[in-house]
Amino acid sequence: MAFQSFEFLALFLGLLVLYWTLPHVVRNPLLLAASYVFYGYVHPWLLFLLAGYTLLSYVSTIGIQRYPESKRPILWISVVAALSTLAVFKYFGFFVDSFGDALESIGLGRLDGGLEIFLPIGISFYTFQTIGYIVDVYRGSTTARTNPVDVALFVSFFPQLVAGPIERASRMFPQIEARRSLTPNVALDGVMLILWGFFKKLVIADNVAFIVNRIFSLQEPDFFLIWVGVLAFGIQIYADFSGYTDIARGTAKLFGIELSQNFRAPYLSRSPVDFWRRWHVSLSSWFRDYVYIPMGGARRGYYANILVLMVTFGLTGLWHGASWNFVLWGLYHGVAVQGTRMASVSRYASLLSGTIGTIVSVGITLWIVMFGWLLFREQDLGQISSVLQLDPFAASLDQIKVAWFLLGQVVVYSLPLWAFYIYEANREKLGLLISKNGVEAASALVGAAMLLAILVMNPEGNADFIYFQF
Amino acid sequence: MQRPDAIQPRLSDRSEVLGWVKLAAVLVVMVLVPVLLMHLRNTDESPGNAIRRFRQDTRFFFIGNSITETRIDPRTIISTHNGGVSVVLQNPSSQPALWYLRLKNEVVASGINPEAVVFFFRNDELTEEHRRSAPRYERQYLAYSTETEPDFDAVVANSRSLAERAEDVVDVMFPGRPETRVAVEEYLKLVGAGSAETAETLLDLSGLETGNQLGFFSLRKESDIVAGLTNETFREQLSRQLQADQLGIGGNPSGPVKPRSVDFSTEASRSFLPLILAQGTANDIPLVFVRIKHRPELDGSQPPGTVTGDYFTDLRLMIEDSGHRYADMTNVSGLTRDMYYDKDHIASESKTDYTKLILLLMTDVFTDPDLNR
Numbered sequence: 001m002a003f004q005s006f007e008f009l010a011l012f013l014g015l016l017v018l019y020w021t022l023p024h025v026v027r028n029p030l031l032l033a034a035s036y037v038f039y040g041y042v043h044p045w046l047l048f049l050l051a052g053y054t055l056l057s058y059v060s061t062i063g064i065q066r067y068p069e070s071k072r073p074i075l076w077i078s079v080v081a082a083l084s085t086l087a088v089f090k091y092f093g094f095f096v097d098s099f100g101d102a103l104e105s106i107g108l109g110r111l112d113g114g115l116e117i118f119l120p121i122g123i124s125f126y127t128f129q130t131i132g133y134i135v136d137v138y139r140g141s142t143t144a145r146t147n148p149v150d151v152a153l154f155v156s157f158f159p160q161l162v163a164g165p166i167e168r169a170s171r172m173f174p175q176i177e178a179r180r181s182l183t184p185n186v187a188l189d190g191v192m193l194i195l196w197g198f199f200k201k202l203v204i205a206d207n208v209a210f211i212v213n214r215i216f217s218l219q220e221p222d223f224f225l226i227w228v229g230v231l232a233f234g235i236q237i238y239a240d241f242s243g244y245t246d247i248a249r250g251t252a253k254l255f256g257i258e259l260s261q262n263f264r265a266p267y268l269s270r271s272p273v274d275f276w277r278r279w280h281v282s283l284s285s286w287f288r289d290y291v292y293i294p295m296g297g298a299r300r301g302y303y304a305n306i307l308v309l310m311v312t313f314g315l316t317g318l319w320h321g322a323s324w325n326f327v328l329w330g331l332y333h334g335v336a337v338q339g340t341r342m343a344s345v346s347r348y349a350s351l352l353s354g355t356i357g358t359i360v361s362v363g364i365t366l367w368i369v370m371f372g373w374l375l376f377r378e379q380d381l382g383q384i385s386s387v388l389q390l391d392p393f394a395a396s397l398d399q400i401k402v403a404w405f406l407l408g409q410v411v412v413y414s415l416p417l418w419a420f421y422i423y424e425a426n427r428e429k430l431g432l433l434i435s436k437n438g439v440e441a442a443s444a445l446v447g448a449a450m451l452l453a454i455l456v457m458n459p460e461g462n463a464d465f466i467y468f469q470f
Numbered sequence: 471m472q473r474p475d476a477i478q479p480r481l482s483d484r485s486e487v488l489g490w491v492k493l494a495a496v497l498v499v500m501v502l503v504p505v506l507l508m509h510l511r512n513t514d515e516s517p518g519n520a521i522r523r524f525r526q527d528t529r530f531f532f533i534g535n536s537i538t539e540t541r542i543d544p545r546t547i548i549s550t551h552n553g554g555v556s557v558v559l560q561n562p563s564s565q566p567a568l569w570y571l572r573l574k575n576e577v578v579a580s581g582i583n584p585e586a587v588v589f590f591f592r593n594d595e596l597t598e599e600h601r602r603s604a605p606r607y608e609r610q611y612l613a614y615s616t617e618t619e620p621d622f623d624a625v626v627a628n629s630r631s632l633a634e635r636a637e638d639v640v641d642v643m644f645p646g647r648p649e650t651r652v653a654v655e656e657y658l659k660l661v662g663a664g665s666a667e668t669a670e671t672l673l674d675l676s677g678l679e680t681g682n683q684l685g686f687f688s689l690r691k692e693s694d695i696v697a698g699l700t701n702e703t704f705r706e707q708l709s710r711q712l713q714a715d716q717l718g719i720g721g722n723p724s725g726p727v728k729p730r731s732v733d734f735s736t737e738a739s740r741s742f743l744p745l746i747l748a749q750g751t752a753n754d755i756p757l758v759f760v761r762i763k764h765r766p767e768l769d770g771s772q773p774p775g776t777v778t779g780d781y782f783t784d785l786r787l788m789i790e791d792s793g794h795r796y797a798d799m800t801n802v803s804g805l806t807r808d809m810y811y812d813k814d815h816i817a818s819e820s821k822t823d824y825t826k827l828i829l830l831l832m833t834d835v836f837t838d839p840d841l842n843r
Contacts, residue, residue: 006633184489188496195500214704225703397673398699401666405696408665409658437492444496448503455504455640456650 001041003247004202011037016254024179028149031255035158039122046120049085054152056081057130061137061144061151075138079131086127089119094322122162124319126155128286133169135290142169150176157257159248163241165262165282172257180256192443193250196420199450200243202458204413208236210459211406216377223390224403226374232410234373238267239417241280265421267369270352270361271344272336275369287316310334320376325384329375336368501643508644520613522559524580530556531577531587535564537762538590540815546825561610566596566742571614571622573746578753586795587750588758592814593776594732596759596785597741621745629740656693663693732777734784747792757794758832759785763802765810772800773813797832 001008015034019027040047060078064071087095133154136142145151154172215221215229245262252259262282269275276284292312298305310331317330352361378384395403423430434442532542539560547556559572569589577587589596615622630638641647738744750757761782764773786796799805804827809820816824 006636010633010636184486184493188493191497191500218704397670399703400669400673401696402700402703404669405659405662405666405700408662411665412658412661440492440496444499445503447496447500451500452504452507452644455508455644456647457654 001038003244004198007041008038012251019255020182027180028153028176031158032149032153032156035153035156035161038158039156039161043118043120049120049123050126050156051152052085053082053126053130054148054155057133057155058145058148058151060134062146064134064137065144071138075134078134082127082131082134086123089123091318091322098324125164125166126161128166128283128319130155132166132286132290136169142173145173145177147177157252159251159255160259163244163248164280165245165248165260166286167260167282171260175257182254182256186253186256188440188443190250190253192447193246193253195250195447195450195454197243197246197248197250198454199416200239200246203453204416205236205240205243206459207457208232208239208410208413211410212236212377215406221387221390222395222399222403223392224395224400225406226387226390228403228407228410230374230377231370231407233377234267234370235410235414235417237373237376238263239414265424267366267417268362268421269365269369270358271340271365272333272368273340275365276333276337283316283319287312287319291315306338309338313337323379324381325375325379328381328384329372332372332375336372505643508646508650511646511650521576521579524557524576524582525555526582528555528557528580528582529585531584532556532558532560532590533569533572533577533587534558534560534590536560536562537592537814538588540811540818540821541590541762541824541828542588543821543825546822547829564610565598566746567622567626568611568614570742570746570749571611571619574749575614575616578749578755584755586756586758588760589746590760590762592762592764594737594781596743597732597734597737622742625740625742625745659693659697660690663690663696666696667692732781734781734788738785738788743788747789747794750794751792757789758797759789759794760797760799760828762814763799763805765813766805766807768807770807799831802827802831 001011011034015030019030022030036047036050039050056078060074063074067074133142137144145154150173153176154167154169157167157172157176160167212229212232215225215232218225221229242263245259249259249261260282262280264278264281266275266279269278292308295308295311296304297308300308313330313334314327315330316333317326317328320326320329351357374387375384378387431439530547532538532544539558539562542556542558544556544558559576561568566589573587577584611622747757749755764775767773782798786798789796805824809816809824811817
């Protein structure tokens with residue numbers, strides 16, 4: 001069920017009223033039932049998968065806690081089981097195709113008849129959340145939960161089920177187990193987050209997507225047009241994904257659950273390292289804690305550390321999709337992060353301090369990140385290579401004008417994102433200037449403006465959120 | 471009795487109650503401001519302002535959407551029929567709700583007794599009625615309506631699902647959204663034109679003579695020019711794609727269509743088709759419903775439609791029982807793949823040939839009294 005459907009609105013509003021009307025003891029079962037309706041609405045058989053992951057995490061975490069002497073094999077069996085399921089649904093076809101291509105390249109014929117397997121929506125997200133829980137119990141940083149409803153709700157909580165944030169057990173379980181309450185301020189925060197999320201998705205992302213899709217479907221785009229397309233995609237994917245996260249966070253808030261912040265003004269990052277502290281934080285921190293550090297992190301030698309870093313980023317790329325361009329995108333960011341580390345210890349690092357230095361470093365990082373989106377958006381490696389060979393001087397005046405014409409529109413669509421960055425940076429100062437009543441009045445007007453924009457500018461036939469496919 | 475609910479004890483706190491009241495007020499303002507703005511912007515238009523008058527010697531009417539528009543060239547019919555007038559009444563993307571209004575309020579109301587009114591349709595378009603009758607299309611319907619349209623309103627009310635009715639509430643609360651969107655997009659085009667102008671000015675300043683004549687104060691003109699250039703850029707892309715598609719090297723990204731089974735009597739009873747048939751019968755106007763042929767696949771076969779075959783058997787029976795004519799063009803061999811612009815529309819260069827083919831295939835409908843005399 002999509003957030004932007006009337007079915008969801010009906011489910012959400014009905015559930016919200018019922019949820020706060022009923023006593024605490026039935027709230028978790030109610031949320032669980034709603035989550036299963038949400039996930040199984042189109043393909044009910046997906047619920048078996050969700051139940052399977054729940055059973056796996058329930059049994060393995062209790063096993064790890066009850067039989068400490070066998071906790072290592074239990075951990076391995078459960079992690080392999082979770083990853084194998086993910087691999088079958090998401091990567092099987094990719095591995096078969098890649099194997100076939102490899103055979104063909106060495107002259108051993110080719111494999112015909114690729115296998116297409118239905119990709120369950122959100123499987124990468126709940127697989128990682130489940131693995132995180134099992135590993136945390138193994139490490140002793142959280143305890144195994146014995147209430148099956150709580151565990152099932154942890155795996156399937158509908159606002160964050162299909163596109164994150166990937167939550168940690170230590171953060172979610174205390175909230176799931178607590179007697180939750182809702183205050184007017186929190187409710188207003190939730191409503192504003194939902195509206196802002198829908199604004200980003202329906203007004204910014206979906207309209208910019210129209211420009212992006214047209215440009216990327218050109219067979220022979222010129223230099224300027226394709227880079228406008230890449231820039232536009234950078235705006236689209238940020239508005240789309242952070243929009244989803246905001247809707248998820250706002251919805252969860254209204255049920256008394258605080259989800260983690262997944263984006264912290266990523267396009268104001270001062271370096272690629274900083275970017276990964278601000279972009280899809282729940283995923284980057286997951287890879288840091290469950291892949292990078294267990295593989296040795298920075299504790300090993302210089303070259304081993306670079307290898308670990310590249311493996312981590314390669315896997316981060318692969319997590320996004322079963323295609324080599326995602327791996328390339330991950331490795332590109334690995335190189336950028338390693339480059340930042342090397343630059344930060346060079347004698348010129350001090351040049352990037354101060355206001356001008358900050359502006360320059362933000363600009364450079366933005367350029368690095370935007371370039372990376374080309375590798376993310378264009379799945380055909382041959383096409384990426386052709387784009388990189390385009391000659392800017394071969395473009396005609398008319399082509400330049402068309403590119404600028406579209407760029408002007410993309411910039412206008414992105415203005416609210418930059419305005420929000422300024423607001424976020426000055427939130428505390430604004431809070432001191434405006435009284436509480438003023439905040440409520442401002443919220444009402446800003447909310448009205450966002451609602452109006454959503455109703456008017458939301459294109460018919462919205463696309464799914466981009467991260468649903470991961 | 472105290473309920474085990476975390477909110478209940480808090481409600482006893484006066485400031486908490488005040489907080490909820492304020493929140494409710496904020497939410498009301500959030501919704502009311504857009505409602506007021508949209509209602510202020512939305513000026514009512516008088517009904518029937520698009521209704522046309524026709525020459526009394528009009529012999530054929532073709533009512534439909536772009537499917538009809540790309541197929542019928544009235545001039546070809548005129549030349550073939552020694553000057554007999556034929557009129558194409560088409561609204562892009564329209565559906566039988568609007569076709570019914572145009573039949574009733576334009577053709578029937580004109581008092582002309584045409585030899586035939588022809589409708590081209592694809593799939594279950596004739597009975598799938600709920601799609602474009604939402605209140606957001608009200609302005610379009612109003613343009614072809616009389617003061618009251620009780621039959622039209624009854625069908626609309628009867629054909630909406632629960633989710634669609636919820637959407638209708640939003641449409642009624644916030645009217646005129648499509649028009650407002652168009653207006654906003656015009657401003658966005660101006661911004662785009664401004665940045666294109668900036669680029670051109672920069673190129674001039676950098677010593678590259680661009681021949682820039684317009685300047686910043688003619689943004690609207692620049693906007694039209696550069697929007698035209700943009701459309702041209704993407705039109706070329708579209709035609710290349712179509713070419714690839716014609717050659718069978720372009721895949722269908724959404725995958726093959728799987729026909730669905732339709733309960734014909736239920737769907738038809740909720741649609742505008744009975745009203746259209748009744749108008750024809752009551753006014754002694756022969757109606758012809760032509761099921762189009764989709765663009766043939768490379769092997770010459772027809773791609774699967776969205777509904778199963780039984781649907782068309784039932785549809786034919788319903789139309790013929792009402793004394794009207796049903797024509798199925800799906801097996802006409804003269805309609806070849808290269809005549810199509812896309813999977814349903816005919817290429818402009820094939821429009822004349824298609825019209826001639828239609829006249830030939832339906833000679834009993836399109837008989838020329840002058841020639842027969």
